Amino acid sequence: MQRLNKYIASTGLCSRRKADELIESGAVNVNGKVVTELGFQVSDKDKVFVNRVLIRPKKLEYYKFYKPAGYITTADDEKGRKTIYDILPKELHILKPVGRLDRESTGLLIMTNDGDLINQLTHPSIKVNKVYTVSVEGKINANDLETFYKGIEIEKGKIAYADAQVIEYDNKSTMLRIVLNQGMNRQIRKMCEYIGHPVISLKRIQHANISIEGLKRGQIKPIKPAQLKELRQYLKKLEKDKND
Numbered sequence: 001m002q003r004l005n006k007y008i009a010s011t012g013l014c015s016r017r018k019a020d021e022l023i024e025s026g027a028v029n030v031n032g033k034v035v036t037e038l039g040f041q042v043s044d045k046d047k048v049f050v051n052r053v054l055i056r057p058k059k060l061e062y063y064k065f066y067k068p069a070g071y072i073t074t075a076d077d078e079k080g081r082k083t084i085y086d087i088l089p090k091e092l093h094i095l096k097p098v099g100r101l102d103r104e105s106t107g108l109l110i111m112t113n114d115g116d117l118i119n120q121l122t123h124p125s126i127k128v129n130k131v132y133t134v135s136v137e138g139k140i141n142a143n144d145l146e147t148f149y150k151g152i153e154i155e156k157g158k159i160a161y162a163d164a165q166v167i168e169y170d171n172k173s174t175m176l177r178i179v180l181n182q183g184m185n186r187q188i189r190k191m192c193e194y195i196g197h198p199v200i201s202l203k204r205i206q207h208a209n210i211s212i213e214g215l216k217r218g219q220i221k222p223i224k225p226a227q228l229k230e231l232r233q234y235l236k237k238l239e240k241d242k243n244d
Contacts, residue, residue, distance in 0.1 A: 004028065004040040006116075007048060010057040012094075015119030027051050062223040063095060063111040066215040073100040073109065084109070087218055098122060098207065099130075102186055107132070107204030108212040111220065120235050121208065125242060127181035128235070131206035133167065134188060136197040140166055140174040144195045148178075154190040162191060173200055209234050 008019035008028070020038055022028055028035050029049040030042060042048060048055055067073065071084045075093070081103065085093055088111075095111040098121045112118060121128050145166070151159040160182060167175040174197070178188060189199045205212045209230050215221060223231075 001041040001043050003038075004030070004035060004042050004048070005038065007042050007057065008050065008055065009114075009116040010060065011055045012058045012060070012113040012115055013050060013055060015115045017119060018115070022050055058094075058113055060114045061092075061095060061112060062114065062117075062228055063092065063220050064210055064212070064215060064223055065097075065109045065111050065220040066212055066217050067101050067106055067109050068217045069104050069106050072103045073097050088220060092220065099183055101204060102189070105202045105204070106217065107202075108207055108210065108215075109204075110207055110210055110223070117235075120239075122183060124183065126235070126238050127242075128208050128238065129206075130180050130204060130208075132176075132178045132180070132188060132202060132204050134176045134178050134192070134202045135200040136174050136176060136192050137172065137200060138174065138197045139169055140164075140176065140195075140197060144197065147195055148191060152191050152194050154184065154187065154194065158184060160184055160187050160191055162188070 004023060005016045005019035008014065008022065009016045013019075014022070023038055023040070024036055026034050026036055027050055029052070030040070031047055044057070065084070065088070067084055068087075071082050071087065074083050075085050077083055084097065088095075092111070094113050096113065096118060098110040098112065098118050101107060101109060110121065120126060145164050148162045148164045151161045154160045163179040165177045167177050180187060188202060192199050210223060210227060
């Protein structure tokens with residue numbers, strides 16, 4: 001037996017939070033009866049309908065993908081631009097990316113059909129770390145790094161924060177390691193523009209405990225069970241810290 005919201009999330013339809021909303025709204029029917037009780041328990045033998053459509057648990061899959069530049073992180077694009085699904089195997093088109101990377105950015109995307117995990121990894125209240133290597137124009141100084149840490153208003157009412165460290169300099173650019181736990185649109189690029197050091201290249205190398213290590217550009221591989229277990233433990237700890 002399992003909670004009804006978990007069962008709904010296991011179909012890939014939505015997260016547990018969204019499932020709770022569906023249950024409370026009266027959109028969920030179990031064995032011919034509308035259920036609005038959030039703690040309701042079901043088994044694999046029960047027939048669960050959402051908005052009159054029968055749903056079944058899916059095999060949940062978890063992959064890591066090295067996104068190359070020139071592709072957008074979506075399934076369809078009305079402008080006809082190339083998307084990541086143009087290079088992913090067709091049998092993996094059921095997977096959704098956890099968050100996004102803009103067209104010219106490269107690096108790690110976690111791909112899954114687990115709506116509950118996607119919600120946990122992207123929900124702003126949980127603050128999951130994402131790590132990037134970023135090359136910017138010019139020489140970054142200590143004041144720039146402090147500005148990143150204290151926060152920059154990249155849009156009206158939206159303050160962006162980052163933990164940035166210098167990896168190396170050359171004559172014309174600086175390589176940074178940047179850690180974010182926010183998910184604002186083009187956040188790093190806007191922050192770098194603000195301090196007068198536009199981005200040359202941007203690559204995500206880690207999301208939570210999952211890293212890009214072992215992947216070639218454009219390659220996708222299953223996440224190992226031990227890594228997935230570690231990821232769930234990491235998220236559980238963040239949830240606990242948030243509620244303490």
